[in-house]
Amino acid sequence: MALDGLPQERWTPEMAAHLLNRAGFGGTPAEVEALYQRGHAGAVDWLLDIPPGDGVAAPPVWANPFTARRDELLGPMPMRGSDRDADRQARQRVVRQREESWLFDLRAWWLYRMRHTTTPLQEKMTLFFHGHFATGYEKVRSAYAMFLQNQTFRRHATGNWRALVEAVTRDPAMLIYLDGIENAKGAPNENYAREVMELFTLGEGHYTEADIREAARAFTGWRFNRRLFTMEFVPSRHDAGRKSFMGKKGAFTAEDIVGLILEQPQAARWLAAKLWTYFAYENPEPAVVDALAATLRRADYDLAPALRAVFMSRAFYGTRAFRTQVKSPVQWMIGTLRMLDAPMPETLQVQRTLASLGQQLFDPPNVKGWDGGITWITTASLALRYEAGARFAHQRGQARARDRMLDHRETILAEARALDLDIVLPSTDTPWLREASGPALDWARLLPDEVRHSKRAALDNLLWRLYQTGLRERERALFAAYLDQLPDTARWTESTCGDALAALINTPAFQLT
Amino acid sequence: MPNDILYTRRDFLRTGLLGGAMTWSAPTFLLSAMNALSASAADAATQAVTGRDGPILVVVQLSGGNDGLNTVIPYTNDFYRKARPTLAVPARDVLALGGDVGLHPALAGFRSLYDDGLAAVVQGVGYPNPNRSHFRSMEIWHTAVDANRASNRGWLGRYFDNACAGSDPTVAINLGKENPQAFAAKIPKGISYQPERPVAFEDPLGGLGMAAAAEDEAAGGSITTLRGGGGTEQVDALDFIERTALHAQVSSDQIGRISKAYTPRETFPNSGLGRDLRTVAQLIGGGMPTRIYYVSLGGFDTHANQAGSHRNLLATLGDAVRVFMAEMKRQDNLDRVLLLTFSEFGRRVDENAGQGTDHGAAAPCFLFGGAIKPGLHGTAPSLDPSRLVDGDLAFTTDFRALYASLLDHHLRADSATILGRRFDPLPVFRDQPERMRS
Numbered sequence: 010m011a012l013d014g015l016p017q018e019r020w021t022p023e024m025a026a027h028l029l030n031r032a033g034f035g036g037t038p039a040e041v042e043a044l045y046q047r048g049h050a051g052a053v054d055w056l057l058d059i060p061p062g063d064g065v066a067a068p069p070v071w072a073n074p075f076t077a078r079r080d081e082l083l084g085p086m087p088m089r090g091s092d093r094d095a096d097r098q099a100r101q102r103v104v105r106q107r108e109e110s111w112l113f114d115l116r117a118w119w120l121y122r123m124r125h126t127t128t129p130l131q132e133k134m135t136l137f138f139h140g141h142f143a144t145g146y147e148k149v150r151s152a153y154a155m156f157l158q159n160q161t162f163r164r165h166a167t168g169n170w171r172a173l174v175e176a177v178t179r180d181p182a183m184l185i186y187l188d189g190i191e192n193a194k195g196a197p198n199e200n201y202a203r204e205v206m207e208l209f210t211l212g213e214g215h216y217t218e219a220d221i222r223e224a225a226r227a228f229t230g231w232r233f234n235r236r237l238f239t240m241e242f243v244p245s246r247h248d249a250g251r252k253s254f255m256g257k258k259g260a261f262t263a264e265d266i267v268g269l270i271l272e273q274p275q276a277a278r279w280l281a282a283k284l285w286t287y288f289a290y291e292n293p294e295p296a297v298v299d300a301l302a303a304t305l306r307r308a309d310y311d312l313a314p315a316l317r318a319v320f321m322s323r324a325f326y327g328t329r330a331f332r333t334q335v336k337s338p339v340q341w342m343i344g345t346l347r348m349l350d351a352p353m354p355e356t357l358q359v360q361r362t363l364a365s366l367g368q369q370l371f372d373p374p375n376v377k378g379w380d381g382g383i384t385w386i387t388t389a390s391l392a393l394r395y396e397a398g399a400r401f402a403h404q405r406g407q408a409r410a411r412d413r414m415l416d417h418r419e420t421i422l423a424e425a426r427a428l429d430l431d432i433v434l435p436s437t438d439t440p441w442l443r444e445a446s447g448p449a450l451d452w453a454r455l456l457p458d459e460v461r462h463s464k465r466a467a468l469d470n471l472l473w474r475l476y477q478t479g480l481r482e483r484e485r486a487l488f489a490a491y492l493d494q495l496p497d498t499a500r501w502t503e504s505t506c507g508d509a510l511a512a513l514i515n516t517p518a519f520q521l522t
Numbered sequence: 523m524p525n526d527i528l529y530t531r532r533d534f535l536r537t538g539l540l541g542g543a544m545t546w547s548a549p550t551f552l553l554s555a556m557n558a559l560s561a562s563a564a565d566a567a568t569q570a571v572t573g574r575d576g577p578i579l580v581v582v583q584l585s586g587g588n589d590g591l592n593t594v595i596p597y598t599n600d601f602y603r604k605a606r607p608t609l610a611v612p613a614r615d616v617l618a619l620g621g622d623v624g625l626h627p628a629l630a631g632f633r634s635l636y637d638d639g640l641a642a643v644v645q646g647v648g649y650p651n652p653n654r655s656h657f658r659s660m661e662i663w664h665t666a667v668d669a670n671r672a673s674n675r676g677w678l679g680r681y682f683d684n685a686c687a688g689s690d691p692t693v694a695i696n697l698g699k700e701n702p703q704a705f706a707a708k709i710p711k712g713i714s715y716q717p718e719r720p721v722a723f724e725d726p727l728g729g730l731g732m733a734a735a736a737e738d739e740a741a742g743g744s745i746t747t748l749r750g751g752g753g754t755e756q757v758d759a760l761d762f763i764e765r766t767a768l769h770a771q772v773s774s775d776q777i778g779r780i781s782k783a784y785t786p787r788e789t790f791p792n793s794g795l796g797r798d799l800r801t802v803a804q805l806i807g808g809g810m811p812t813r814i815y816y817v818s819l820g821g822f823d824t825h826a827n828q829a830g831s832h833r834n835l836l837a838t839l840g841d842a843v844r845v846f847m848a849e850m851k852r853q854d855n856l857d858r859v860l861l862l863t864f865s866e867f868g869r870r871v872d873e874n875a876g877q878g879t880d881h882g883a884a885a886p887c888f889l890f891g892g893a894i895k896p897g898l899h900g901t902a903p904s905l906d907p908s909r910l911v912d913g914d915l916a917f918t919t920d921f922r923a924l925y926a927s928l929l930d931h932h933l934r935a936d937s938a939t940i941l942g943r944r945f946d947p948l949p950v951f952r953d954q955p956e957r958m959r960s
Binding site for chain 2: 191203213386
């Protein structure tokens with residue numbers, strides 16, 4: 010049947026690598042081997058076992074209302090400034106830059122978590138939800154609101170879909186992004202009502218324009234409380250009248266609407282297809298979608314049983330899935346670091362690279378999120394990946410990036426002092442910023458002496474690290490031909506090692522996982 | 523601009539337009555060999571550069587749904603003032619065009635082009651059974667099929683397939699990260715180019731003779747499906763990436779050469795759109811054989827507090843297009859260059875409680891160029907509430923009739939083949955018969 014399990018005896022190290030790549034961000038050969046040794050079911054259990062707090066990196070101090078300066082954290086958000094008063098504009102600029110430095114820190118924190126987490130599925134689901142419930146800082150203009158939403162996604166990573174949709178419907182960042190805070194009785198704003206059905210729960214064509222208008226009425230009444238940073242319900246702003254929605258009538262509230270949406274059989278199919286596409290392959294067979302949707306409904310939208318079904322299935326390890334997924338820029342970057350057990354590079358460099366490749370976190374292109382798949386690859390983005398790959402292989406530009414970041418920080422602080430503004434910028438002494446100052450790629454460990462006796466041994470060693478799910482014979486032959494041009498492995502310098510690494514990762518095949 | 527530190531221009535300018543030294547990103551030997559692995563990449567053979575003549579279409583996409591009613595404004599209409607209690611533009615501010623409509627005051631750039639006889643305004647453009655989803659409606663504009671159908675080819679992609687066989691991948695250039703769906707073609711064409719993120723594949727395809735090696739086995743059976751079209755066509759992701767790498771390698775050399783050959787004389791506004799149109803002008807001036815340029819301006823989804831942001835967007839648009847057309851005039855390219863603006867839909871006639879507008883339907887399109895017949899075209903949709911469709915303007919011109927005119931009379935292609943049926947072209951060109959018969 011569609012979601013038949015993979016027979017236990019078919020479980021291979023390549024499949025363990027595939028599982029770790031897709032359910033997480035990959036790992037070193039040793040981590041893949043350890044996962045393989047758990048057996049198929051044991052490996053999936055391990056991924057789904059997410060204890061509270063992985064101890065990798067606590068949230069930034071500025072994002073903790075109990076330790077941060079509450080007035081600043083919860084103060085007025087930076088406005089888009091049309092005030093002509095020059096002094097006020099300057100102040101707004103400083104506040105905006107402070108807010109952006111928090112956002113910058115937030116990204117660095119999350120990327121560090123993805124790189125080092127011991128619960129990779131949790132971060133992978135958080136990234137899935139960020140793309141699914143896409144919300145952009147550029148409109149929200151509050152790093153703290155983006156942080157709260159990110160934590161909501163993390164908390165529900167393998168939890169319950171209904172609970173998450175309800176949480177998102179009251180999420181400050183989302184409701185700022187989709188104008189839910191403007192939605193009032195009498196003249197409802199349809200933006201959130203439309204997207205919640207079109208993009209989040211049902212898909213286009215499974216509701217009517219009338220359903221949108223009625224849902225928008227039901228969603229009225231929520232107001233953003235800037236003191237508490239929550240959405241609060243204001244009965245006088247809520248349209249308590251009768252609504253007609255999906256063929257039912259009643260004085261529906263927001264929760265009622267979410268409930269009625271999730272009653273639709275299409276709602277489970279929509280989520281099933283999204284999950285399958287994210288983890289396995291695009292355009293899944295209808296039978297696969299139906300089977301996974303049934304799993305979701307049976308568990309009343311608990312996500313863990315559905316995820317288990319995906320990772321246990323034979324189809325997840327089939328030819329449609331294996332080595333067919335274009336790595337997202339985040340997957341490409343974090344995956345490469347994890348395979349090589351490499352430290353996070355300077356975050357300014359990392360964030361610039363991700364922005365140029367089209368996946369800046371907290372800045373999706375629009376509410377539909379990133380299209381993914383082959384849309385990641387254009388002539389421009391592919392060339393940029395190669396350039397960034399080479400920069401990484403040779404560990405170039407890092408000191409410069411760090412200087413640039415510190416200079417920028419000093420500039421903001423100086424501007425603030427000149428205006429007599431007392432602002433708090435993120436600490437520079439955090440695990441996610443410290444790591445880049447430490448040792449870089451460790452070639453003595455990546456290519457130890459025992460594999461330097463021949464080019465073939467060195468190549469096999471590097472390929473098992475970088476192409477854990479295998480590669481075509483003719484690419485292997487090309488790599489071997491390339492290595493023939495290099496000096497003897499015993500004489501490889503860091504620069505030679507960088508050349509070899511760049512050659513191996515700047516290929517079409519490496520863009521797939 | 524947010525995240526100043528991430529986007530400092532100085533950094534990118536340091537390496538020049540395309541001057542990044544790329545030989546170290548991957549050995550030339552491997553680049554060429556890897557790219558040649560793709561069997562089907564053989565069709566990307568270059569043709570001679572003949573960029574000094576031939577028609578050029580520049581598409582400016584206004585993403586998010588531009589409020590057409592506050593762009594070409596029916597300022598004498600009482601229904602308009604009633605529907606827009608806070609957003610209606612005062613009659614005294616409107617830049618009158620005659621015929622009871624006028625431009626938003628921020629569109630002074632468009633007004634001066636209009637006065638010079640270089641602008642055509644097509645009113646009430648839309649399609650039957652309008653869809654109010656950004657993504658679906660954009661897809662309909664990109665694929666040019668009926669609203670209830672899906673296609674995995676773009677209208678420009680079908681133009682490439684039908685009229686540009688054997689051309690370079692640079693027959694179409696998108697300024698941005700993601701290829702527009704309009705480019706999706708049977709034989710992939712069109713490149714994405716970001717001059718501020720300089721990149722060059724240093725070496726054109728070397729004579730390594732590796733192409734033949736590409737034909738054997740498809741190990742792994744890596745099959746995936748092209749997104750977005752709603753179709754089921756299978757595309758091999760690895761093949762796609764290999765082909766893209768080859769295109770990048772071939773075209774970066776070409777672009778690098780040509781962009782050194784010409785510097786625009788006009789001073790372009792320092793907006794994203796201004797910079798993009800400057801790049802387009804530079805490539806046209808340098809003699810790039812590209813027929814289609816694609817640029818985008820986002821932010822038109824003005825659900826709340828629309829007035830200020832919409833004004834800024836229109837000013838950005840009008841100012842950049844005005845300078846671009848002036849540059850085309852200097853280059854003596856006015857008659858072969860046509861610039862089209864469109865958005866996926868207009869906005870609701872009634873404003874909402876947040877001083878914004880929700881998704882709507884029909885809206886005007888603009889055409890600029892020396893070959894167009896200037897003035898107002900088509901019929902302005904009625905604002906009479908009894909004539910609205912679900913609160914939205916009813917379209918009076920199918921956008922595919924506009925495409926048909928561009929294809930038949932500007933790009934010299936057969937619109938009926940490309941659009942799958944004959945649409946009566948709009949008489950928007952000077953040398954076009956008043957009305958074409960089907």
